[in-house]
Amino acid sequence: MISDMQPDDIVGDFKEVYLQLYNSIKRRILYTDIETPYPDGKLIVSTTDLDGTITHVNKSFVEMSGYTEEELIGAPHCILRHPDMPPAAFKDLWNTVQKGEKWQGFVKNLRKDGGFYWVKATVIPNIRKGSVVGYTSVRRKPSRKKVEECIQLYPTLF
């Protein structure tokens, strides 16, 4: 499950907002202006089941998110949802992968400590013996130019 963020976990000055997740639950989000740079040469990988519940994360995912593997497995993927991300992006993500296609986009993710990191994400359906059994997202280091474009664009999509 997904719980409210706790002030004790947050590093630095933070703002507070309530986000509606899964169109139902409300989560208290505490977030800061502190960016963690994307680590060179690494891929951040996670897999979810058909509902978006995390089933696998790699080491880079754990390191960048600030959560432990135990906290992540079984949690909904919106645990990383940053309030600056327009809902339309994730709607497009889900529509695309549920059609069996590959989705690619730039995502600002929220860390457990309230900070953020930008990624270029590619999400694909995992097809085994002809059926979709889950989804995998592989993130790589984004170009700064593309991130700057998203910083301009995303606020206009709310």
Place this chain on the structure above:
Amino acid sequence: MSYTFTVSPDFSPDHISGWYIFNTWLQRQTCEAIHLEMFNDFDELHAAIHNDQIDLIYANPYDAAMLVREKGFLPVAKAAGESDEAIIAVAESSAVNAVEELKQGVRVAYTDDPDVRLMGMIMLEPADLNSENITPVLAGSYPVVAKHLLKNEADVGIFLAEAFDDLSNLIKNQLKVLVRSQISVIHHALLVGPKFQHQRDAMTELLTAMHHDEKGVAILKSLGFSAWEKVDDEETEFMIDLMDTLAT
């Protein structure tokens, strides 16, 4: 019935005799006639795969994807603890110290090794570089990639990390690594084609026990690794999914 075994052309030349010795050993152990056929480059290999001439292959991850998804190959084993990683390097004398400083039109040297090029191009993306806005410099081998950098015929090179590490110190000292990938889950694997799958389980047992006897250890050493490790279907499927996400 005779079967054809091949090794991805990106193997290190130091290990060529090792693969012949391994093939002889494999024939004895499985009591099958297996012919080792080495191809000069990926074009030749791909033509042979296309014509269904291959029954066993030590495949690079890029070809493994196609062999498993389109040609019905199944994974058997991989080199224990090894993974394929890529390196982005420039000449030591280059003014460039980070990928982000590279500009469009930059001359990029690489080989025809598809998975290394894929990983390498991903590491160039933070500089907004892609196959359309670089100047490619195709090289026949990794030492030649290094040579292009040293002669200033290319600005940046993409290397298989293992091949980079195998360069002589004299050459390595004149190169500067900008990024080394740490992907961990992309690796070569020994695969069996549809006609050889009756031997899959037996081969898994043989290979994973190979490092337990002296003869086996010597053969493994000549291949450049310490043991074979079993690879199951899901691990391979996962690697292929991952390669898929990198392919654009």
